[in-house]
Amino acid sequence: MHSLTPLFEPRGIIVVGASSSAEKLGAVMAQSLSNYPSPVELVNSRGENGMHTSIAAAATAIPGGPDLAVLCVPAAATAQALRDSAANGAKAALVCAGGFAEAGGPGLELDRDVRAAVQETGIRLLGPNTSGFFVPRLNLRASFVPGVAELEPGSVAVVAASGGVNHVLAFHLQRAGVGVSLAVGIGAGTDITAPDVLDYLISDEQTKAVALHLETVADGPALVDAVARLSAVKPVVALIVGQNDVSEFAQSHTGALATSWRTTRAVLKQAGAVIVDDENQLVAAVTALASRRLAPAPNPGVGLITGQAGPGLLIADALHSAGVTLPRLAQASQDTIGALLPPMTFQANPVDTGRPGPGYDKIVAAVATDPAIDVVAVYGLTEPVADLPASVVASGAAASLPFLIGVDGPDSDVERARKSAELHGLPLITGPTSLAHGIAALVNDARGQFQRAEAAAASFAWPDVQGPWDEDRAKELLGALGIATPARRSCSSRAAAHQALAELGGPVAVKLLDAAVLHKTEIGGVHLGVDSPAALDRALDGLEAAGARDFLIEKMAPSGVDLVAGVRRDPVFGPIVVVGLGGTAAEVYADVSIRSAPLSIREAEGMPAELQARDLLYGFRSGPMLDTAELAAVLVRLGDALGSNDSIAEIEINPLRLTRDGLIALDAVVINVEEDTK
Amino acid sequence: MHSLTPLFEPRGIIVVGASSSAEKLGAVMAQSLSNYPSPVELVNSRGENGMHTSIAAAATAIPGGPDLAVLCVPAAATAQALRDSAANGAKAALVCAGGFAEAGGPGLELDRDVRAAVQETGIRLLGPNTSGFFVPRLNLRASFVPGVAELEPGSVAVVAASGGVNHVLAFHLQRAGVGVSLAVGIGAGTDITAPDVLDYLISDEQTKAVALHLETVADGPALVDAVARLSAVKPVVALIVGQNDVSEFAQSHTGALATSWRTTRAVLKQAGAVIVDDENQLVAAVTALASRRLAPAPNPGVGLITGQAGPGLLIADALHSAGVTLPRLAQASQDTIGALLPPMTFQANPVDTGRPGPGYDKIVAAVATDPAIDVVAVYGLTEPVADLPASVVASGAAASLPFLIGVDGPDSDVERARKSAELHGLPLITGPTSLAHGIAALVNDARGQFQRAEAAAASFAWPDVQGPWDEDRAKELLGALGIATPARRSCSSRAAAHQALAELGGPVAVKLLDAAVLHKTEIGGVHLGVDSPAALDRALDGLEAAGARDFLIEKMAPSGVDLVAGVRRDPVFGPIVVVGLGGTAAEVYADVSIRSAPLSIREAEGMPAELQARDLLYGFRSGPMLDTAELAAVLVRLGDALGSNDSIAEIEINPLRLTRDGLIALDAVVINVEEDTK
Structure with a gap:
């Protein structure tokens, strides 16, 4: 049994600090839990409304004892309530109250008390400072937000740093038609953190995709490991807050310093997560992914069939911006389609069908069976005469290929299309841009799986080069790593x-x-x-x-294009490899690619493609052409080197010049851990 | 009377090519128009179902004659139907059929016929190749998309390049609760183009904000002029398609080459439009703007009040990314708020209220009356105990300041909040990121109005410098323009x-x-x-x-930071001024700011702030500090110069070096119109 099973599938619950005053948190929570089919016993120290006056009494009323204690008591009473609950059989607890470490002052002492209680008793604690969690399938709604009563069972798990965001995502996912299987707000993360929940979700059969929201990361390697293991079996989509400096506000909220946004995105992507920019993209992504993943592939081809050219153009433009490829259909496919459509529409991909008519299913089949196509997006305005999901099924292609359907129209028509999609087991999304985000998520998930399919090389031995690290010694090290120097x-x-x-x-x-x-x-x-x-x-x-x-x-080295490449120890994620264009301009654009080390050649080969200025590396204005494999080898070796020598804090090559003769390191710095922390 | 009044407010309509076969376009269109309260007469050449057999007969049945002819006939019959309609009193026509210029071949001839008919008769033509238009307030729905029957009257006008996108936006605006006042798909734009409709909207009292969708621009100055005149009286939000090269597909759709995406965005922004990236942002922007604009200001301050810290962090992050300022509240405001809230939440802006309780309206008032605040965003999960719109009204601040409310929750709760907002005359939006996009639109609209408030200097005389333009002569010109050279x-x-x-x-x-x-x-x-x-x-x-x-x-000049500055004639928009960082890297990042010339000092002063790499210009690593006014003067003079001499195609200063002693032009090229077209 997973250590979180008592939290998410409790055989019995006690609500400590339940109240009969309707406006109080303890009353709202008790009300919210009242539909749970297993025993729920309420504790109120004054015995209001015949509630139990002690945790022990409430626990006794549950055959086999309570698995979960939901604590609606003030911060100062929390540690003792935790101890009492554990002593009476509870294996998990939810603490919603704030006023612990994030509040500072006396809250710091209360935080220590709670941590001690967890340590002593082994109880698993969700919170403090969260609005709870819910598992609609089990009618388990441990939340003081009243609207959760209306949440229906679905297929997406939400793991949110914030209780508020957990609820926002749950409501949006319900509106999107996929719903939530389980939704958790981590809050302060004193005991249970996101990696714990991700681990639980590996074997949660109701969960087909995971929406992960992060504000800060306490334990980078644990998070990376959990994402990697979970994304190996089901898709994980991550929204990381903090592109901008909102740290003063964030710190008041979470009590922790913001983790580097760029690094967190990079290493979670490397671990197999699909990274999105906002909650709308997050919802589109999990809506698409909860149905069916693409097979791992470096660059899946997307076929786009649209009933209207204008929205099709919006979709194609957004797909291009997301780095997704719309391959030109083979001539044979175009011939088949050409025989089914009037000549005036575009048919090479996107395929502009105009109003879907007879033969629409054959057009769908022609696109889906084109050898360049790995996933098909189908878009159209809703019409009484057109049932897009049914037409896709009629094509016979949905069995062999993932589809994503997009519709727009009046609410009632969209709802009808959604029901048809559900009936046919196909994912459906509203809006051209959201459809594009859904497709991009499918493609990026397939790319992530492909890159992760190759493991990093196993062992690496630090070469026989030692400091002090003047430039000559640093370059001797590079030479030993197989990196060219003048x-x-x-x-x-x-x-x-x-x-x-x-x-x-x-x-x-x-x-x-x-x-x-x-x-x-x-x-x-x-x-x-x-x-x-x-x-x-x-x-x-x-x-x-x-x-x-x-x-x-x-x-002196020949002229060329200057890069910067290096490896350093991130305070949260450990060794990370960074490559970017050289010079102050590139620095201002923050145009870098980041990976956690050690990394495989395949992972490293994906790095230059992430640079906005990648064109400069591949024969720009008759300039030199980068051998991607050569750069990948440099990056892999830098990562291996740092990983094999704990006394080194950082190795930086600046510039690493791309010349017609290949890459050459013009200057290099190696910094010892001691120097770094001076 | 505006020349489009017969189209959008017709006293009578004839439907030519009406049909009794339910699946035919002519039947769907006739059905869609059947609820229009003024006379609608149907023409079917075979007299099906007792329809008129001729345009003349149908027109006679309408007292005063038909204003509008809706043509559902094939492309080949269109020109004649136009002539017949005009001869029988129609002053406007809608042509939905495709198969004209965009189809090539025989379509080109048909296009010429239609143009000739328009020219000869003076009839105003919407289309061809559009799915129509609708004015829900008048029950006028000239569209063959059945769902339009469900569109209710609203306050936003849609002017879309594509009929399909027109419908998508209308359905999304209905869902957003603002609805459409009038919605038009321009289609081929053979006669009526977007600027015509924008001009009509200036005096359309039902329209409070305008959503403009563009694929290509045929007449740049007409569009800029129309946007400038319309945005002076009501907000205009523009979505421009074509960030990526989708020109092959776009050309098949519109029959025109894609207009430069970057330039179109820049000059429409300069003309006073708010520019957005996708249709979701477009909907959020007009939802916010349809209620109330901010006063013109260079950098309005935003106050954010949130019931939940996590979503507040998403909003604050998105606002920062959009370049919006959240000023720290004055100590007096913080003191007022501090007395109303428990101490553990953040209160300096954003203001984290936790669950709204008693005194919430006073918190709202404290934020709204802070001297740094020009607009207030209020966000919260829906709760039975909290009516955010009512609380905002109770604060008494909504009379003096624009507000935008954001909520999330179950559909029914969101609907209740929307009704309350409507009742109280406040705009409401769903989702943290959409709220941020709405606020950004309000702020950018105020900025646009501010920049436009200053007119460009009137006359400018070309200095007494002539070609041939070797570097010496080019620099003599710069000198005469007051631009320093070595x-x-x-x-x-x-x-x-x-x-x-x-x-x-x-x-x-x-x-x-x-x-x-x-x-x-x-x-x-x-x-x-x-x-x-x-x-x-x-x-x-x-x-x-x-x-x-x-x-x-x-x-030789001292070292510094190299810029590129120039002015050239854009094929669509005429003289445009461009400034960016120098060097190939900046070129690859396409990091430039663009304006149409002539431009005012204030407009030019806004340009460097648009550069991603602007930090490099303001003392980066002890480097030189740009005098923004000095650069603005250079850019204004370059624009004036090109505007005053038709024989010059382009003036480029590359590099224009920023040194400790100011800007100095190190190399310059002047190109004559003749050379340019060689």
Whole structure:
């Protein structure tokens, strides 16, 4: 039995702090739980309305004891109520009250008390500071929001950081026609956190897709692990709040510092989640995914059949923006379709059918059986003469391929289409843009599964290179990792420098060499394009004036496109690999791709495609062409290196230049953990 | 009377090509129009079901004659039906059929016929290739989409490029509770185009806000003018399709090349429209704007009051992403609120009220009367005990400030809140992100009005500078426009070049000077950092080898941040001014701000703030600070210059360098109209 089964499928419940005053939380919660078919016993210390006056008495009234204690008592009474509940058989508890760590002051002490009670008793605690959870299928609604009584059973589980968002999503999912299987607001997450619930959902058969809402992440590896295991068996869609600096408000709400938004999105995507930007996209995504996933694939092809060209254009535009491919249909498919439609509409994909008429099912079949098509989107205004879900089924193609149907029309017509879709087991969505978001989620889920299908290489041994990490040693490390660097000489004297120039031939870069200096350029520690002994002397004069005793003489690299690549330890997620374009402009655009390390070659190969400026890397204006596999190898090795040496905090190559001869690391910094925390 | 009054408020209608076969377009259209209270007469050439057999007979049956002819005849019969209708008194016609110009081939001839009929008769034609229009308030539904029968009167006008999108938006607006006042699908736009309908809407009292959907723009200045005049009296929200290359499909649909998406968005924003990204944002925007606009302001402050912190965080995050400001409330406001709420919630803005209780209206009043607040967003889950619209009214603040209310809950509760909002005359929206989009629309509308409040300077005389436009002459022009350039000498001999070096002092740039060479750098025509007579001789050798006879010797500029600024003639919108970051990276990010010229200083001052990389211009890493007014002056003058000289196609400054001493134009190109079209 899962440790959360007593919470989500309790054999009996006690409500502690129940009340007979209708406006009080304890009354609302008791009312909300009153429809639960297993025993629910109420505790009120004053014995109002014949309620039990003690937890022990209430527990005794439940054959086999209570599994779940729902606590509607003030913060100060919570720890004791937890201990009493556990002592009387409760294995799980829900605490809605606020006023613990997030409130600061005396709340910090109350938080410690609660944690101690959990620790001592082993009770699983949801909350504090949440509006609860609900499992409509079981008529279990542990929430003080009255509207939850109207929620019907569905197929999507909601795991929300916030109780409020949990409810918002549940209502929206109900409106979308998919409904919730189980919906939880994590709240403070003192004991039960999102990873715990995700773990529970792995074997929850009613849940076909999971909507995950995150504000902060306390334990990054646990979250990544839970998402990876869950997304292996059912789709997970994640909405991460905090693109902007709303940390003051967020902190008051959650009592935790906001986790890096960009990194969280990247590593959860890598773990197999589909990442969305807002709750509307989240609802569209799980609506599409709860029905049927696509097979893992790097770039699934989408067929779009639309009854109206204008909405079709909106859909196609949104799909392109989402990076989804609408392949041109094969000539044979176009011929079949051409025989069924008047000639004036577009038929190569999207297929513009006009008002669906006889033969519509054959058009659907022609698109679905095209070899380039992996999923079909069908859109149309509702019409009495057209039942889109039925036509899709009539095509015979729905058995072999996932479909997503989009309709718009008056409420009653949309409802009729929804019922038909439900009858035929097909997902249905309203609105062109939402249809596109649903399709994008199906495609991104398939891509995520594909990338995860290849495991990272197993063991990696740190090469025999040690600090102190001046540039020469850092580049020696890169060399040992198989990353190209320019020919160089480390020199301890001016004579050696002249010898190096003679050996390497000009022009060379002449640099200060000192592990203690992280930013050479800023103190005049770099001279470029030195091509004569006289120029070298001038450069060495300058370096010595800047305090240099050792010099690095290095062959100048050919021109190209500068990247930045590195690996560092994220405080939440551990080693992460980052690649982006070089230069201040790229930095301002925050145009980077991020992955958790270790990563597989296939995962690393997906990184450059995520850069907005990726065109610059592939022959822009006759520039050099990136060998994606070569860059992937660099990124994988950087990740492996950090993973294999706990004393290293960060390795950064800046710039990593893309030249006609491939990638070459022009400068590199390695930082020890000690230095980093100074 | 407006020329579209006979179309949208006809005293009588004839339906030509009506049918008694229920599935035919002519039957559906006749059915759809049958509820129109003024006379509707049907024409069927075979006299089915006692219909008139001729247009003349039908027209005679209408006292005063028909204003509108709805044609449900094939493309080939359309021109004649138009002539017959006009001859029998019709002043407007709707043509739904396709098969004209967009179909190519024989359709082109049919298109010419129709245009000739319009020209000869002066009849106003909506279509072809549209599913019609509807005015629910008048029970006028000229559409063959059956669901339009269920559309109720509302306050938003829809002007859509596509008949399909017109219907989609109407159904979504009905669901949003605002409904449509009038909704039109333009279709082919052979006669009546979007600007015509926008012009009609200026005096349409039922219309409080306008939703504009565009695919292509035939007449840019007419559209800009219509949007400017309409947005001066009521808000206009525009959704422009075509961010991505979907031109093959779009062309099949509209028969026209896609207009530049970026430019269209920019110039319509400048004209006063609020620009949105998809139809969901469009619906949220007009829902908010149909109730009440904000006063013109450069940066209105938004107050956010939320019953639940989690959704509040979603809203605040989305508002920040949309560039909307949530000012911190004044201490006095916070004190007032602090006395009304328990201490543990955030109260500085957003104001997290928790479950609304007694004193909620006073909290609303405190936020609304804060001096930094210009509009208030109020959000909460629906609860039987809380009527948000009533509480807002109870605060007494709704009279002095615009509000937007957001709720989520079960359908029935949301419906109850919507009715309350309607009763109290307040706009209401569902979903945190949609609430944020609604607020952003209110703010952007106020910003647009503010920028438009200042007219562009009146007259501008082209300075006394003429081509041929080599770099020296181009910079002379810039100088005459008041734009700084480096000190320079134009030299026709090596001796003059040496003299120039002596006068200017090194280092200098030495460039090939030839109006026929547009890209000097690519042919080795630029030598930088020349600081000695010997280096100058080497540079001149190189230039002569590249074919130079004249040279430009120019003082090297200090380092800084390179911009690109220019003005050119857009094929649709005429002179447009563009500014962006320099370099290939910025080009790949397409990070530019665009305006139609002439433009006011205030409009130009808004441009750098639109750049994603704007941080780079304002002291990034101790770099130079842009004087926004200085850049605005450059951009205004560039626009004025092009506007005052029809022979110039383009002026581009690349780079325009931002230095510690201000902006300086390092290279400039002026292109004549003749050269441009070569």
